[in-house]
């Protein structure tokens with residue numbers, strides 16, 4: 001093989017994407033007012049987290065963790081952090097993964113077994129879907145946030161499987177809407193076979209007491225078999241945790257491949273996670289975010305295609321990829337950075353511009369965004 005020799009489909013697939021206007025490219029600059037990032041509380045951008053961290057970081061900190069958790073990468077610091085996180089989220093135990101992607105893949109690929117079933121919301125995040133596909137369990141999707149569709153699948157399949165896992169996000173990453181968690185918990189109470197798993201990636205820092213998430217706000221933490229919290233969004237750092245029973249934690253340590261076969265997060269990442277949790281308790285950024293969300297809704301009125309949400313994520317559905325690009329461009333011309341989300345990432349007909357509200361967005365910036373959305 002020479003260096004210039006490549007499998008034919010590489011270039012062909014790229015060309016096909018390009019022709020459809022769907023070629024993904026990495027950007028290095030994000031000019032304009034940030035209505036795009038997941039830094040909902042500004043922990044990353046505002047520098048709150050890095051200055052808090054500088055004050056507390058131990059100068060003896062080793063840089064790399066030197067190995068996987070089961071070989072040489074474990075430490076008092078990580079285990080202490082996990083105990084702290086379990087307490088904060090009112091769980092029996094917690095296990096840190098290197099990212100939310102790893103946590104979902106690691107959890108879903110090893111817990112459900114051959115004679116089990118996974119029922120998942122059709123808008124579930126790719127990391128959960130990838131985990132499901134790696135498992136040996138059967139799986140079906142139910143209609144987005146549709147409790148009848150979920151109930152119907154449970155009734156139809158209950159007798160055929162040992163355990164049924166239900167996978168939802170408390171806040172959906174594309175629509176920003178919230179799962180009907182109370183109703184799902186009621187469904188789960190009907191049978192001991194049903195296990196609820198909630199991904200709280202976009203709810204931590206946004207909902208619940210001191211940002212504990214939506215399960216906390218609804219008082220259903222104890223009704224979940226497992227909850228996944230990620231740190232790359234409102235907490236402004238990186239990594240993720242699965243919170244659940246001690247037996248679940250022991251099981252994951254033994255069978256979860258994305259936990260076992262990777263170098264553990266370095267000390268500074270764990271310190272950043274702990275520091276971000278401390279900021280959740282010590283600052284009122286969550287309140288400021290909620291004020292901005294309330295302000296947005298007090299001013300926006302009705303716009304066709306706007307998906308209403310109480311979270312930081314909002315979307316205006318415009319219906320075609322080209323329209324989504326046009327809206328992104330219009331916003332950019334007015335110094336606003338928000339992202340067009342096109343099919344096939346979202347279903348055809350639901351192409352949109354997704355925008356996120358943050359603590360650091362000013363009232364004037366939100367007014368400008370609303371004016372542009374209304375005029376489009």
Ligand SMILES: Cc1ncc(COP(=O)(O)O)c(C=O)c1O
Pocket residue numbers: 099100101102104125127169173199201202230231232239240
């Ligand atoms: C709902 C959801 N779960 C999990 C993830 C993955 O988290 P991470 O970015 O930490 O890998 C994301 C992020 O894109 C997400 O939106």
